[in-house]
Amino acid sequence: MNFEELQKTWQAQDAGAKVTINADQLLKEVRRNQQQFRATIFWRDAREVGAAFLLALYFSYRGLRQDGWADGLVGFACFGVGTFMVVDRLLQRGKQPAASDSLKTCIEGSLLQVNHQIWLLRNVFWWYLLPIAVALGISIGCSSWHARNSGLSAVFVWVISNLFVALVYWGIYWLNQFAVRKSLDPRRQELESLLAALGNK
Amino acid sequence: MNAEEQEAIFRRWLSDHLGLMLKLVRAGAATPEDQEDLFQEVLVNVWSSIRAFRGEAKETTWIYRVAFNTTMAWRRGERRRRMGHETFLKLDTSPQAQPSHVDSSPGQEIVGRLYAAIRQLSKVDASLALMHLDGLSYGEMAEVLGISENYIGVKLNRIRKQLADQLKGANDEL
Numbered sequence: 001m002n003f004e005e006l007q008k009t010w011q012a013q014d015a016g017a018k019v020t021i022n023a024d025q026l027l028k029e030v031r032r033n034q035q036q037f038r039a040t041i042f043w044r045d046a047r048e049v050g051a052a053f054l055l056a057l058y059f060s061y062r063g064l065r066q067d068g069w070a071d072g073l074v075g076f077a078c079f080g081v082g083t084f085m086v087v088d089r090l091l092q093r094g095k096q097p098a099a100s101d102s103l104k105t106c107i108e109g110s111l112l113q114v115n116h117q118i119w120l121l122r123n124v125f126w127w128y129l130l131p132i133a134v135a136l137g138i139s140i141g142c143s144s145w146h147a148r149n150s151g152l153s154a155v156f157v158w159v160i161s162n163l164f165v166a167l168v169y170w171g172i173y174w175l176n177q178f179a180v181r182k183s184l185d186p187r188r189q190e191l192e193s194l195l196a197a198l199g200n201k
Numbered sequence: 202m203n204a205e206e207q208e209a210i211f212r213r214w215l216s217d218h219l220g221l222m223l224k225l226v227r228a229g230a231a232t233p234e235d236q237e238d239l240f241q242e243v244l245v246n247v248w249s250s251i252r253a254f255r256g257e258a259k260e261t262t263w264i265y266r267v268a269f270n271t272t273m274a275w276r277r278g279e280r281r282r283r284m285g286h287e288t289f290l291k292l293d294t295s296p297q298a299q300p301s302h303v304d305s306s307p308g309q310e311i312v313g314r315l316y317a318a319i320r321q322l323s324k325v326d327a328s329l330a331l332m333h334l335d336g337l338s339y340g341e342m343a344e345v346l347g348i349s350e351n352y353i354g355v356k357l358n359r360i361r362k363q364l365a366d367q368l369k370g371a372n373d374e375l
Contacts, residue, residue, distance in 0.1 A: 010334040102347030197325035
């Protein structure tokens with residue numbers, strides 16, 4: 001059998017399956033998919049951006065009430081981080097590839113998104129952890145300075161506070177790097193190999 | 202485009218291009234469960250893409266693009282997320298579901314072996330093999346994949362050889 005005959009056999013094939021489609025259920029599924037997608041995005045934003053803005057409000061309020069400029073600084077840092085996340089989401093929103101793009105365009109779009117996500121997580125220290133850490137460090141330092149007459153207990157509180165912050169920071173940093181290693185890097189490699197197979201070397 | 206128009210187009214595509222979608226799904230997933238899951242995913246994406254369809258591309262080219270992009274992003278494990286939701290599709294590819302003349306024909310056996318051989322190829326090569334077997338021109342394949350026609354020619358030579366190696370015995374002249 002030559003290739004042309006094989007093509008004819010292929011094209012003459014029966015669908016080879018019995019298909020039953022419940023159109024109403026399909027429409028429900030489409031709507032459910034879209035709602036689920038919107039809900040996932042909303043709750044992710046609410047969790048990350050909302051937490052940053054809530055902390056910003058809390059520390060700003062504390063700063064204003066107690067006339068504590070250091071708390072206001074923490075509030076400002078949280079506000080900056082929240083704003084950075086919002087701006088980043090808005091900039092990335094229009095770059096989603098569509099399912100009807102050519103395969104190469106779709107893969108390139110997905111690769112851009114994955115690379116951006118990797119960049120964000122790899123640099124989480126600079127845009128997320130460091131600004132808040134500096135502000136928190138100053139705030140804890142100020143509190144300790146005000147309580148300097150309490151003697152050893154003030155030093156103890158200062159050490160414990162800093163240790164706790166450092167531990168939380170290490171956990172956040174580790175989790176972000178783990179996400180890069182575990183899921184984003186393999187996805188990037190897969191997309192790069194697909195692009196290479198399409199002749200984009 | 203309103204919801205009624207979208208639904209009308211979707212129903213027409215489903216009736217006109219069901220065979221094409223099934224072929225792409227069977228080539229993209231091996232087990233009946235995976236095929237059913239991938240088919241659901243393809244249908245959902247085809248439905249969602251209809252609003253963006255302006256008629257500039259052929260319907261078949263559009264469906265190839267959506268189906269290939271879906272297959273590339275689809276993961277077997279993702280089926281889990283649909284658990285607990287009522288399925289809108291029943292896909293039966295078992296021999297009992299097929300007419301007796303189809304099940305026993307030698308052509309059907311070759312087609313079955315071809316599906317198995319295509320699933321051994323890389324995802325991009327499998328996409329090209331499917332379009333080549335369906336008789337698409339180099340221009341159409343280039344439009345679906347977004348690569349040059351020259352490169353498609355080079356790749357197809359290699360793919361035909363790979364398929365021939367895998368089907369050796371039944372298709373010596375391939």
